[in-house]
Amino acid sequence: MSRTPLESDNPIHLGDTPAEGAGPPAPSAAHERQAAIADLLRYEAQLEQAQELRVRLSERRHRIGPRHGILAACVLVALWAWLFPPAPLRLSGPTVPSIAEEQAALELLVYLEAQRIEHHVAEQGRTPETGADAGLVRAGLDYFPLTNRHYRVRGRTDRVTWSYSSAELPADLATELSRVLDLGSLER
């Protein structure tokens, strides 16, 4: 185990003078001690500075600055664009026809589909047992045979219902159909 100068067999005391002919004077233990203490103090001061710097940086990092403002503004714009978009940004949803339009279209469809039954009656001489026997297969349409000659076809959507009875033809059917079907636009 090495020994320090302070622990040597011949300790040097303050006020001692170097022995004659001993060569250049050796640095005194006091000076060494003072230098060591100064080093230690410097080191502690540096540590303290580093600690202060760390605290300052941490505070600066958590302080609200211009970048945080930009982020907040971007978040607000994003929320606005996604949750409350202006008209040009809104996705075009499906247009829902008015009840009157849907009613008129349903009347035309039911009438046309009922003609399949009419065609079957003309060819077979009697109403079919099921709508499918005459090709009436479309969803939303129900077929009810009434007699050998007469029948009823009911059409329904989520919003409107309409029945066509071969026994009681609606008086304004031609007008209703012409509201939907533009006969002038059809090939003849």
Next chain:
Amino acid sequence: MRMRRLGDKRLAAAIALVCTAVVVRLALPWLDVRSVHARATEATARIDTIRDAAERFIEEGGRWPAESAPGIVPPELVPLLPEGFSFEGDRYSLDWEHWPLPKGLPGDSTITNLVGVSMTTDWTEVGETTMGRLHGGSAFRVADTFTHVFSARREIR
């Protein structure tokens, strides 16, 4: 210093992410319209093909192809349609419509047939756009089925 750099990077990444969200939202209507138009273009082309084939059929045989179930190609039209032609598309199906009118149409008893194509789709924007693009004829909509009636030409029996 390293900690500060890390914090700045996180902040920049958050800003970039939020800006991306805004750009995506701005592009959505454009993407939506493009998607609807692409699908409607395809459906319109199919309906026009069916119409051409049906018109060739009546030219040759004097009668319209018989009705078939939705999504099924009428057997009489198969030779007149391109090979592998289908009545089923992406999110829609087509249906050949042939309505015989034994007593004529109310208001015009000379019309004894109506023919057309129905398109059933849950993507109603595509249905509306497709019907708007078809030339001539008359279109109507019941629920999610869009029907294009294009001819009242008589059959020659």
